[in-house]
Amino acid sequence: MSSPISNSMNASILNKSGSNDIRWFSSKSNGDEEDQTSSDSKQAKSTIVEEAANTASGSSQHNTWVEFQKSIAVSGFETGQTVREQAFGKKSRGGKIDRKRKEREAELEAAMRGTDNTQLKGGEFPSLRYSDEETERLLAQAYAAIPPRAGKRGTRNLKRQKRRWEIKRQYDATKKQERMEEHERRMAKRHEISQAMYNMRVDAVDVREREQAYQMGVMKRWAEMQGHGASGNNEGDVAEMET
Numbered sequence: 001m002s003s004p005i006s007n008s009m010n011a012s013i014l015n016k017s018g019s020n021d022i023r024w025f026s027s028k029s030n031g032d033e034e035d036q037t038s039s040d041s042k043q044a045k046s047t048i049v050e051e052a053a054n055t056a057s058g059s060s061q062h063n064t065w066v067e068f069q070k071s072i073a074v075s076g077f078e079t080g081q082t083v084r085e086q087a088f089g090k091k092s093r094g095g096k097i098d099r100k101r102k103e104r105e106a107e108l109e110a111a112m113r114g115t116d117n118t119q120l121k122g123g124e125f126p127s128l129r130y131s132d133e134e135t136e137r138l139l140a141q142a143y144a145a146i147p148p149r150a151g152k153r154g155t156r157n158l159k160r161q162k163r164r165w166e167i168k169r170q171y172d173a174t175k176k177q178e179r180m181e182e183h184e185r186r187m188a189k190r191h192e193i194s195q196a197m198y199n200m201r202v203d204a205v206d207v208r209e210r211e212q213a214y215q216m217g218v219m220k221r222w223a224e225m226q227g228h229g230a231s232g233n234n235e236g237d238v239a240e241m242e243t
Helices: 004-021 028-054 060-072 096-113 132-144 155-226 234-242
Strands: none
Touching: none
16 A cells, blocks of 8 residues: 555655656747747847946946946045946956046046046246347356355365375385385296306306316226236326227
8 A cells, every 4th residue: 555645755756757758849929939048038138248348347237326426426525435447356457548548537537526636747938048138148057046155165175185195106106116125036046057057057067178188088097007008008098988
């Protein structure tokens, strides 16, 4: 025996399955009406999105409030109304476009207050040109307006600096003379060593000749002592000994 709750659940399941199995067809006229309705709704939505995008804030309610505040604003008085749209959730990175927009907003606020906020930029008026006589007159007037110098003239400081640099030049000259004398002493010593070496090389010839004569005399005496002198060929014997 089944309960009424289970019967109702089975009936709902059958109805769903039947609705899924059944394929419904619509007439052509009904399809055209639905397409027209969807296209109209899409166009209306796109119009709303474009209007919201064209505004600075992106909120129609805020824009309506700003328009109302503009309508009740009084020219020449600052009453605290919000007369421009605020950009919500947008960051300003500056640049030329942002600067121009701020200038336009400032001009609009100034116009609503009744004040002239016109800023003259370069190129509005030509540069002033003066003649030579007028230039000389203006320069003479400017120089005449310069007050006379008051206070110390710095003459003592100039004298101290002059004396200081004179002492420095004398010190430098003394050191230069010392370096020159040191160089001359070094060169004189070097020349002395070089001259001694030259004299030694020149005198070496005479020394070698005297040494050779002395050795020959010693050899002759040795030959005589050995009895080689009786043969009468002392020079040949000495030559053979030398070889």
